[in-house]
Amino acid sequence: MADNSKPLIVEDVAINAHCLGEQWTLLDFDRLAYLVAVIALGQAQHVAVVLAGLDPGSPVLGLAELKAQANTVLTVAGTDPWQRDGFIFEAISWIAAQQRAGPGDFMRDPHVKSTTQGLDGLLIHVENGAIAQSTIFEDKCSGEPKKIFAAQVMKSFQDYHLAKRSAELLAAAGELLRQANLPSVAVPKAAAAILDLKKRRYRASLAVTPDVDSEVARASVFTGYEKLAGLTADQRLGAVFQIPTDKLRPWFDALATAARAHVDAQTETTIAEPTNV
Numbered sequence: 001m002a003d004n005s006k007p008l009i010v011e012d013v014a015i016n017a018h019c020l021g022e023q024w025t026l027l028d029f030d031r032l033a034y035l036v037a038v039i040a041l042g043q044a045q046h047v048a049v050v051l052a053g054l055d056p057g058s059p060v061l062g063l064a065e066l067k068a069q070a071n072t073v074l075t076v077a078g079t080d081p082w083q084r085d086g087f088i089f090e091a092i093s094w095i096a097a098q099q100r101a102g103p104g105d106f107m108r109d110p111h112v113k114s115t116t117q118g119l120d121g122l123l124i125h126v127e128n129g130a131i132a133q134s135t136i137f138e139d140k141c142s143g144e145p146k147k148i149f150a151a152q153v154m155k156s157f158q159d160y161h162l163a164k165r166s167a168e169l170l171a172a173a174g175e176l177l178r179q180a181n182l183p184s185v186a187v188p189k190a191a192a193a194i195l196d197l198k199k200r201r202y203r204a205s206l207a208v209t210p211d212v213d214s215e216v217a218r219a220s221v222f223t224g225y226e227k228l229a230g231l232t233a234d235q236r237l238g239a240v241f242q243i244p245t246d247k248l249r250p251w252f253d254a255l256a257t258a259a260r261a262h263v264d265a266q267t268e269t270t271i272a273e274p275t276n277v
Contacts, residue, residue, distance in 0.1 A: 005050050007032035008092075008241075010099050016219040018226040019236035023213065024096045026244050032092070033258035039091045040070035041263065044109040051098045062266025070263045073112060074256045082141070085252040087111065088259075089141035090120055092241060093205045097123060097137070104132075106176040119165075121203075122172045124194070126180045131173065131193040135201040135237075136160055143248055145206040145240075146221045153204045154224060161197070161228050169194045202228060205239040207252075213242045 007028045015021035026032065035047050041061065049056040076084050087110075094110040101107060101123070108122045121137030138156050142148040159165050173194035177187045193199060204222065212221060222238040243251045 005031070005053060006099055007035060008096055008099060010096050013218065013240075014215050015222055015238045016225075018233055019222055019238050020234055021218060022096075022237060022239040024092070024239065024241040026242075029255070030258060032095070033255055034262045035095055036088055036091045036255065037070065037074070037259040037262035037266075039094070039110055040073050040087075040112060040259065041066050041266065042069075042112050044094070047095065048098055051095065062263075062268050064268070067263050067266060069112075071260050074260050074263065076253075076256075081249055081252065084256060085141045085249070086139075088252055088255060089205075089207050089241070090139045093137060093139040093239070094121060096205075096239070096241070097121070097203075106179050108172055108176060119168055119172055122169070122176065124173060124176050126177070129180075129182055129186065130190055131177075131196075131199060133199050133201060134169075134173070134194050135203050136169075137203050137205065139205045141207045141248070141252070145208050145212060146223070149204060149206060149221055150224055153206075154227065157202050157204070157228055160202075161200075163195065166195055197230060200231070201235045201237065202231075203237040203239060205241065207243055207248060208240045209243055209246050209248055211246065213240055 007026070009025045009027050011023050011025075013021040013023040035050070038044070038047050043061065046056050073087055074084065090110050094107070097107060104126050106124050106126060108119070110121065119136070120139045123135040123137070124131050125133040136157070138153045140148045140153055160169065170191050173191040174187050177190050178184070182190055204225070206221065208221070211217070218238065218240060221240075225236045225238065228236060245251050
């Protein structure tokens, strides 16, 4: 499968002296809607294969109960779209990270419930059976990106930085190291490296409208990132996803509608029972 499997353009951009910057811009709306739909169906690994430029072969499962659950997570509950849009943006953040992932990178799958709290995302880079670098994600979708970065993103990052959520990180690192095929006996010691701040990186990702996506505006949004002390600039990453309109919520509503259409289009496939050899 060619590069048209990728729905986003992911590029480095300038922010300020305290952090590196990354910008995601939309390349293919329908492709993005399809991949969000597959994630909502609980099949993120299918998406990972597609983004790697490979043909995953069989279609994703479209079992009725999976489709019902996916449509629920892609639909606004009540009058507040925050939870649905938060799920969608977390999926977009994961897709952007997958587009840049390389050998030795292992990433936690995105949540498939819009109400899920806790660690938004985690990526570890493994070399010679050890964690060489870990990246903690915080993904926020809000009409006030500067405010939410200062009030919520930095609060979460400070909790990780001050070792207040170490057990959560250790558990998540252990899961990813098992994906890296480490022997079970080696996992606990290897996972402990997730707590080493010298190997730590933070990635704050925000959805923004075009008026907020300039070097000056980005520098303003990520003001205060340097409060995560003892880090170099490349250990702090500020990522922005530029919504191609000045109205954030209607755009997410349109993407959710397109994703639900892809969910409804999936057909049930049969998985053959394993045979004894």
